[in-house]
Amino acid sequence: xxxxxxxxxxxxxxxxxxxxxxxxxxxxxxxxxxxAQRQVxxxxxxxxxxxxxxxWLMDLSPVILGFxxxxxxxxxxxxxxxxxxxxxxxxxxxxxxxxLATEMTERAELEDQLRHSQKLExxxxxxxxxxxxxxxxxxxxxxxxxxxxxxxGTRDPxxxxxxxxxxxxxxxxxxxxxxxxxxxxxxxxxRVVDVNAALVDSRRLLERVIGEDVRLDLIKSxxxxxxxxxxxxxxxxxxxxxxxxxxxxxxxxxVTLRTARVTLxxxxxxxxxxxxxxxxxxxxxxxxxxxxxxxxxxxxxxPFFTTKDKAKGTGLGLATTYGIVKQNGGFIDxxxxxxxxxxxxxxxxxxxxxxxxxxxxxxxxxxxxRECVLLVEDEKVVRALASKALKDRGYEVIEAEHAEAAxxxxxxxxxxxxxxxxxxxxxxxDGKRLAEQLRGERPGLRVLFMSGYDxxxxxxxxxxxxxxxxxxxxxxxxxFAGRVRHVLDAHSVIPPQVxxxxxxxxxxxxxx
Numbered sequence: 001x002x003x004x005x006x007x008x009x010x011x012x013x014x015x016x017x018x019x020x021x022x023x024x025x026x027x028x029x030x031x032x033x034x035x036a037q038r039q040v041x042x043x044x045x046x047x048x049x050x051x052x053x054x055x056w057l058m059d060l061s062p063v064i065l066g067f068x069x070x071x072x073x074x075x076x077x078x079x080x081x082x083x084x085x086x087x088x089x090x091x092x093x094x095x096x097x098x099x100l101a102t103e104m105t106e107r108a109e110l111e112d113q114l115r116h117s118q119k120l121e122x123x124x125x126x127x128x129x130x131x132x133x134x135x136x137x138x139x140x141x142x143x144x145x146x147x148x149x150x151x152x153g154t155r156d157p158x159x160x161x162x163x164x165x166x167x168x169x170x171x172x173x174x175x176x177x178x179x180x181x182x183x184x185x186x187x188x189x190x191r192v193v194d195v196n197a198a199l200v201d202s203r204r205l206l207e208r209v210i211g212e213d214v215r216l217d218l219i220k221s222x223x224x225x226x227x228x229x230x231x232x233x234x235x236x237x238x239x240x241x242x243x244x245x246x247x248x249x250x251x252x253x254x255v256t257l258r259t260a261r262v263t264l265x266x267x268x269x270x271x272x273x274x275x276x277x278x279x280x281x282x283x284x285x286x287x288x289x290x291x292x293x294x295x296x297x298x299x300x301x302x303p304f305f306t307t308k309d310k311a312k313g314t315g316l317g318l319a320t321t322y323g324i325v326k327q328n329g330g331f332i333d334x335x336x337x338x339x340x341x342x343x344x345x346x347x348x349x350x351x352x353x354x355x356x357x358x359x360x361x362x363x364x365x366x367x368x369x370r371e372c373v374l375l376v377e378d379e380k381v382v383r384a385l386a387s388k389a390l391k392d393r394g395y396e397v398i399e400a401e402h403a404e405a406a407x408x409x410x411x412x413x414x415x416x417x418x419x420x421x422x423x424x425x426x427x428x429x430d431g432k433r434l435a436e437q438l439r440g441e442r443p444g445l446r447v448l449f450m451s452g453y454d455x456x457x458x459x460x461x462x463x464x465x466x467x468x469x470x471x472x473x474x475x476x477x478x479x480f481a482g483r484v485r486h487v488l489d490a491h492s493v494i495p496p497q498v499x500x501x502x503x504x505x506x507x508x509x510x511x512x
Contacts, residue, residue, distance in 0.1 A: 135452025138474035141169035213252035240317035248289025274331035368393030371418035403429035424451040
């Protein structure tokens with residue numbers, strides 16, 4: 001309400017009062033003249049005024065009624081002004097309430113995101129902490145069961161027991177990798193992968209996973225689709241999503257796997273806050289199952305969240321998939337409605353197939369040797385297994401349980417040692433500093449690092465700064481012996497036998 005309009009009622013009532021004040025004595029005078037039957041003349045008006053003394057007071061009525069009208073008008077103006085101010089304040093309170101509700105909603109969403117990230121961080125720290133101990137134990141389980149199988153032979157009935165031990169160790173190692181996978185801390189060996197070929201190669205495995213009552217359809221892209229990823233991670237993603245789809249179809253149905261090349265412009269990225277413009281390899285897994293509601297969709301990537309019975313699911317499958325996709329620079333989009341199935345679309349950066357050929361190098365086939373190896377490992381069971389694996393293949397092995405013992409051995413036999421195989425994280429001095437010290441005395445010393453810790457911790461120890469040879473735990477006997485032979489032969493001028501081409505990065509941990 002503007003200032004000029006605030007007193008509209010005041011002036012209206014004042015004017016009305018003045019008019020009534022002027023009319024009142026005039027009407028009284030005219031009435032007196034009419035009753036006395038006199039004409040309206042000045043003398044008769046004066047006569048009426050002198051006859052009725054009250055008319056003299058009525059002459060003041062314009063002023064009196066004007067003031068009364070002004071008072072009434074001001075009260076009316078104040079009432080209008082108060083009502084307008086009240087409406088304005090009510091509007092302000094309503095706007096403030098709406099803003100507060102929006103802020104509380106955003107705050108609740110941020111708190112949910114914070115709790116989600118804290119869960120991921122907590123489980124990631126747990127996974128990284130237990131990975132080292134588990135990987136040491138699993139190295140022994142896998143290695144000794146492998147040695148036991150070889151000694152028993154194919155016809156020995158006890159070989160089946162060794163096979164089951166080895167399978168159980170492999171499954172346990174896979175579980176550790178899943179824990180590290182969704183927290184994006186597992187060791188990876190990425191290379192350019194043909195996703196179309198990966199689907200074909202995995203089809204038989206996936207068909208065994210889903211059972212006979214579920215049909216598996218593959219729709220491959222007409223154009224080549226390549227991305228940079230660890231091939232093992234492709235299998236992990238496919239198995240996790242297909243198992244999830246199978247469990248969503250208790251009465252059977254169809255799982256469809258589709259690949260495509262997708263180009264996203266800036267305007268195409270609104271469907272997902274993690275989407276960025278670029279060319280992508282699309283891997284889509286859809287099912288005809290029961291679908292998911294909005295609440296479930298918000299929680300599906302949380303670790304240990306599952307709608308399945310405890311006997312059927314751990315809640316790590318989709319969390320692992322999410323971690324793998326994020327680790328490789330991609331993102332996931334999920335579409336689902338109750339009763340209408342679900343579709344998981346995985347977008348991974350598209351790569352050129354030529355990069356795969358450029359990453360090839362030569363490596364000799366696995367064989368033994370007569371070189372002298374200094375083996376430094378603080379875990380006794382792993383040290384014994386690695387020592388036996390090398391001694392069985394003709395190597396001379398000198399064992400040390402920590403860096404200080406290794407230094408004593410080095411000072412005594414430094415001219416005989418051809419290779420240092422050392423754990424990275426050990427009590428006292430770590431393997432990285434031990435290798436730097438020994439290489440300071442002999443720059444050409446060959447070194448093979450091994451560890452069961454996650455990538456982040458090893459990066460903090462500067463293990464991957466140079467062209468480092470690294471073997472992650474757990475490993476099998478053959479893989480360990482092959483890596484030792486590879487490191488020794490990598491410095492030879494003439495390869496001892498015909499080289500075999502392999503993909504760059506096999507057995508090597510790559511930094512993200």
